Amino acid sequence: MTIDTLRQVPLFGSLDDEAAKRLCELLETLDCKTGTFLFRAGDSGDAMYVIEHGKVRICVQAADGHQVTLTEFGRGDFFGEMALLGGQRRSADALVAEGARLAVLSRELFLSFMRRNPNVALEMLTALANRLRHTDELLRHSVTRNVNVEEAAQRTLADRAADIIAEFGGSWKFIISAVFFFNLWILTNSWLLADRPFDVYPYLLLSTVVNMLAILQAPIILMSQNRQAHKDRLRSEIDYQINLKNELALNEILDRLKTLEQDCLRLTAEKQRH
Numbered sequence: 001m002t003i004d005t006l007r008q009v010p011l012f013g014s015l016d017d018e019a020a021k022r023l024c025e026l027l028e029t030l031d032c033k034t035g036t037f038l039f040r041a042g043d044s045g046d047a048m049y050v051i052e053h054g055k056v057r058i059c060v061q062a063a064d065g066h067q068v069t070l071t072e073f074g075r076g077d078f079f080g081e082m083a084l085l086g087g088q089r090r091s092a093d094a095l096v097a098e099g100a101r102l103a104v105l106s107r108e109l110f111l112s113f114m115r116r117n118p119n120v121a122l123e124m125l126t127a128l129a130n131r132l133r134h135t136d137e138l139l140r141h142s143v144t145r146n147v148n149v150e151e152a153a154q155r156t157l158a159d160r161a162a163d164i165i166a167e168f169g170g171s172w173k174f175i176i177s178a179v180f181f182f183n184l185w186i187l188t189n190s191w192l193l194a195d196r197p198f199d200v201y202p203y204l205l206l207s208t209v210v211n212m213l214a215i216l217q218a219p220i221i222l223m224s225q226n227r228q229a230h231k232d233r234l235r236s237e238i239d240y241q242i243n244l245k246n247e248l249a250l251n252e253i254l255d256r257l258k259t260l261e262q263d264c265l266r267l268t269a270e271k272q273r274h
Helices: 003-007 017-026 081-086 107-116 118-153 157-169 172-192 204-273
Strands: 028-032 037-039 047-061 067-073 093-106
Touching (some): 047 107, 093 107, 107 204, 157 172, 157 204
Antiparallel strands (some): 047 093
16 A cells, blocks of 8 residues: 555544555555455454455344344445454454455554554544444434334234224224214114114114124224333333443443553653653
């Protein structure tokens, strides 16, 4: 990677000429074909990558087995730094979406360079915070969709019928239909079949029909409400899991920030002594 190409990477835009030249000497070039996995979740984090050209997709495996794309990086973007900062394993898969040329910086050289250039460390923390916000929004959108899909997959024929009946029973269509039916019943027995009515005043048969309808409709509406309550509990549980994950991720970033701050202070003290 040349200095001009390196300058196009926002992360290294604040470097002076000497630091940029030194970083170019540390970087190694790697050409990758489309469909190649650079690393998978659980692999050891031994390098970070800067994209000279091409595209790389960062994705994770969801609980339902589907692959969820967190983000897609292009020219000038960097990735793979989280495992280097924390010394932990990779948290996601990196798939080459479009034939790419990458500049690779090993963990040892990465940490050494970061200690010498605190401005780069601050830029990287800013990028990490922005990625956390993006992932948070993605997860919230994904969870809302998954809750509905999961709830719909668990619905039986009886559940669907209960929802339809409950929806109709709580609408103006039902009220208008009931009023029309009652008036038609009374009109039929009072005028059309006045000589031989099947339900004479005070319309006891009609009262029996209405009572039976109310008795059957009440538990059906309760069934629908119970399923909605179950859906709300499921959504609340997943929201809690997301908030917990974000809190843990934020604490991890703060720990890394403290480590970088201590390194910067130590480096400043060493420069002052010299």
